[in-house]
Amino acid sequence: MRTPNLDLLARSGTLLRRHYAQSAPCGPGRASLYTGMYQMNHRVVGNGTPLDHRFDNLARAARRAGYQPALFGYTDQGIDPKMADGPTDPRLSTYEGVLPGFVAELELVAEQEPWLRWLAARGHDLPSAERALSTEPLRPAELGISAFLTDRLLEWLRSREGPWFAHASYLRPHPPYAAAGHWSEAYDPDDVADPVAAPDRPMPPAGNLADLRAPTDPAALRGVRAQYYGMISDVDEQLGRLWATLQELGMWDDTFVLVTSDHGEQLGDQGTLGKGGPFEASYRVPGIVRDPRHRAGQGTVVDAFTENIDVMPTLCDAMGVEVPAQCDGLPLSAFLAGQDPPWWRDAAHWEYDWRWEKILFGPHDWPWDRRLERQNLAVVRTDSLAYVQYGNGDWRCFDLAADPSWRAEVDDPGRVLAAAQSMLSWRAVHADRHLADMLLVDGGVGRVPTS
Numbered sequence: 098m099r100t101p102n103l104d105l106l107a108r109s110g111t112l113l114r115r116h117y118a119q120s121a122p123c124g125p126g127r128a129s130l131y132t133g134m135y136q137m138n139h140r141v142v143g144n145g146t147p148l149d150h151r152f153d154n155l156a157r158a159a160r161r162a163g164y165q166p167a168l169f170g171y172t173d174q175g176i177d178p179k180m181a182d183g184p185t186d187p188r189l190s191t192y193e194g195v196l197p198g199f200v201a202e203l204e205l206v207a208e209q210e211p212w213l214r215w216l217a218a219r220g221h222d223l224p225s226a227e228r229a230l231s232t233e234p235l236r237p238a239e240l241g242i243s244a245f246l247t248d249r250l251l252e253w254l255r256s257r258e259g260p261w262f263a264h265a266s267y268l269r270p271h272p273p274y275a276a277a278g279h280w281s282e283a284y285d286p287d288d289v290a291d292p293v294a295a296p297d298r299p300m301p302p303a304g305n306l307a308d309l310r311a312p313t314d315p316a317a318l319r320g321v322r323a324q325y326y327g328m329i330s331d332v333d334e335q336l337g338r339l340w341a342t343l344q345e346l347g348m349w350d351d352t353f354v355l356v357t358s359d360h361g362e363q364l365g366d367q368g369t370l371g372k373g374g375p376f377e378a379s380y381r382v383p384g385i386v387r388d389p390r391h392r393a394g395q396g397t398v399v400d401a402f403t404e405n406i407d408v409m410p411t412l413c414d415a416m417g418v419e420v421p422a423q424c425d426g427l428p429l430s431a432f433l434a435g436q437d438p439p440w441w442r443d444a445a446h447w448e449y450d451w452r453w454e455k456i457l458f459g460p461h462d463w464p465w466d467r468r469l470e471r472q473n474l475a476v477v478r479t480d481s482l483a484y485v486q487y488g489n490g491d492w493r494c495f496d497l498a499a500d501p502s503w504r505a506e507v508d509d510p511g512r513v514l515a516a517a518q519s520m521l522s523w524r525a526v527h528a529d530r531h532l533a534d535m536l537l538v539d540g541g542v543g544r545v546p547t548s
Contacts, residue, residue, distance in 0.1 A: 116384025
């Protein structure tokens with residue numbers, strides 16, 4: 098895969114080689130990214146679960162630091178019903194709300210209306226966003242949705258005077274698997290790597306979204322993977338335009354840059370497409386940070402486990418505001434300065450909850466059927482194993498030292514018990530601490546909540 102501009106950022110910044118999202122699909126994954134919290138605390142379990150308004154987030158933190166944070170794209174955060182304008186508020190019918198604190202300079206949700214209008218003005222009048230996205234290979238990449246977002250972002254940057262904060266939230270890479278313009282032909286399907294096979298023993302069910310079957314025809318699956326690679330290279334080219342503009346405007350050495358994703362993509366691994374379930378492909382994501390203030394960290398590679406819940410604490414620290422007491426994550430600041438903190442975590446964690454599928458499609462007796470509360474899983478992934486605990490009591494444990502593709506299962510009861518105990522300890526350590534780390538002594542000491 099060719100990503101020269103991400104490579105350039107990694108060479109001039111800090112590459113987080115083992116970086117993980119905390120949940121899927123988009124709404125839950127972004128809730129962790131924006132709040133610094135594990136799913137077990139923010140409780141956004143599906144696309145459409147409201148994000149509690151009481152939670153702090155990175156946009157609000159930016160405002161405390163004196164910025165007016167701008168959004169280009171989308172955040173997929175549903176409104177807290179307490180904040181709605183009555184039962185007819187249209188925001189109660191969509192999960193594609195804007196995270197509180199952001200100013201939406203370009204909002205690309207649902208039907209992608211700004212992009213469709215822009216295409217129509219250029220002679221490409223299309224009936225829907227689905228049609229526009231699926232036919233991207235038929236038009237020049239310069240008319241693609243990724244290029245459109247970048248055009249608006251660069252226009253905005255050229256009008257800036259003084260400090261700024263921008264969230265560029267690209268849809269791609271994302272289904273439909275159709276790269277824009279020449280990027281749809283950039284990768285020969287015969288050259289792409291084969292997916293990871295499923296474990297020999299069937300996994301417990303994890304909802305329909307986690308069981309979207311990949312094409313069984315090898316040639317068709319390679320075609321899907323080639324299109325996905327093309328979408329990645331397309332976004333990489335757009336980031337190259339951004340880097341060049343920052344340099345042109347004299348901003349490159351004054352801009353903190355962080356690149357990551359809300360979740361991964363199975364892309365045929367374990368025989369599935371999309372995101373969800375327990376496997377690493379749905380949660381391992383890019384992680385690159387460039388802090389121009391710290392030359393010691395530039396060009397370094399971090400092999401420790403880092404997580405998207407670390408993003409908000411890192412940005413808070415960089416902006417000079419207190420890290421909120423709600424945050425489960427930790428500032429990456431030591432790594433960015435070229436240090437290796439001895440107290441860092443020794444595992445990555447993620448969660449997946451599919452109760453929302455039953456809420457939408459039934460059958461169930463909601464909200465009194467408490468069996469829905471057991472339709473979830475949590476994963477702890479260390480150097481040597483991955484332990485999956487299901488809410489209904491099922492579990493699986495994989496020996497990653499023997500086979501990093503999650504196909505060798507652990508048969509030592511002692512190792513399984515230690516992994517289960519590790520997960521229990523993780524949950525105990527990260528239970529809601531909103532006021533727990535403060536004592537009412539001498540006017541309040543400890544980790545005082547900021548919101």
